[in-house]
Amino acid sequence: MSVFSYKQGELISEVFNRWNVEYLFIGKSGAIFYGFPDVPQGVEIFSAQSPENGRKLISALLELGYELTAENERELIAGKDFVQLRGGPFDLDLVFAPDGIETFAEARSRSHVIDGKFPVANLDDIIMSKKLANRPKDRESLPRLEAFRDYLRSRNLTALPTTPSKS
Amino acid sequence: MNSTLDQQQEWEREFDAAAKRSLRERMEYSFIYTYKPVLDDAKYRSFETMKEYREWCRKNLPEYLGYW
Numbered sequence: 001m002s003v004f005s006y007k008q009g010e011l012i013s014e015v016f017n018r019w020n021v022e023y024l025f026i027g028k029s030g031a032i033f034y035g036f037p038d039v040p041q042g043v044e045i046f047s048a049q050s051p052e053n054g055r056k057l058i059s060a061l062l063e064l065g066y067e068l069t070a071e072n073e074r075e076l077i078a079g080k081d082f083v084q085l086r087g088g089p090f091d092l093d094l095v096f097a098p099d100g101i102e103t104f105a106e107a108r109s110r111s112h113v114i115d116g117k118f119p120v121a122n123l124d125d126i127i128m129s130k131k132l133a134n135r136p137k138d139r140e141s142l143p144r145l146e147a148f149r150d151y152l153r154s155r156n157l158t159a160l161p162t163t164p165s166k167s
Numbered sequence: 168m169n170s171t172l173d174q175q176q177e178w179e180r181e182f183d184a185a186a187k188r189s190l191r192e193r194m195e196y197s198f199i200y201t202y203k204p205v206l207d208d209a210k211y212r213s214f215e216t217m218k219e220y221r222e223w224c225r226k227n228l229p230e231y232l233g234y235w
Contacts (some may be wrong), residue, residue, distance in 0.1 A: 003189075003198050003199060003200045004193070004194075004198040005195060005198060006190065006191040006192055006194045006195065009194065031229030032193065032194060032197045032198075033190070034233070035182070035185050035186065035190070035193060036185075037181050037182065037185040037193065037196070037197070038183070038197060039197055039198075039199060040197060040198065041201070041203065043198075045199075067210060067211075068211070069211070072211050072213070075213050078214060079218075080213040080214060081214055081215060081216045081217050081220065082213070082214045082216075082217060083211070083212070083213045083214075084206070084211070084212040084213075085210070085211060086207055086208075086209060086211070087210035087211075088211050091200075091207065095217075097216075097217055098217075099217060114190070115190055133231060134222075135234055135235060136233040137232070137234065140233065142176055143174075143226070146180075147175060147178045147179075147182075148182055149178045151179060151182045151198075160182075160185055160186045160190075160193075161186065162187065162189060163188035163189050163190070164187055164189065166185060
């Protein structure tokens with residue numbers, strides 16, 4: 001297993017797009033794409049919950065190198081709210097029903113594509129989901145994450161520049 | 168001094184510093200591997216509902232990980 005990197009993000013984007021997986025980066029790892037300087041505990045992806053998307057997701061995950069049993073595949077097609085994958089190229093959490101988000105379509109309508117290739121849930125959705133999850137690790141990071149959201153807003157930015165000028 | 172104001176100013180400095188880095192650099196600095204006991208010990212886990220996941224965390228994970 002390797003640490004998640006920009007290159008790994010590109011790989012997810014490339015493979016998920018090839019299989020037409022409906023997905024968004026979410027959680028603190030999603031906030032990193034907006035420029036939030038922090039250390040997430042892993043990569044979290046919000047995937048649309050449907051048998052069709054489940055099948056596409058399985059194809060993409062197998063191509064990325066995750067090992068799935070027949071039972072795992074059945075579950076991904078039938079639909080679970082949360083799946084943890086370890087043992088692949090990087091640790092991945094798949095969330096199909098994030099707290100506070102009614103549907104994938106709604107979240108996608110509010111999402112942003114960062115750097116032309118990374119679909120990421122709206123920062124407000126990430127914040128709301130963390131507020132509702134209300135775990136100690138969420139409570140610890142929320143004030144700083146909200147300050148970051150306000151920092152972007154005060155500068156009329158969706159995200160920090162992906163390639164800042166060197167001036 | 169107001170510690171909250173100090174904290175806000177410190178965060179703003181951190182955000183300013185992040186703004187000077189590319190997304191690629193920011194990602195290299197952010198994603199570091201830290202082994203999380205129990206959580207990382209199975210290749211696959213699934214939960215029917217988020218409630219079921221949270222209950223599993225409470226029953227199985229050490230408190231210091233911050234999942235409960």
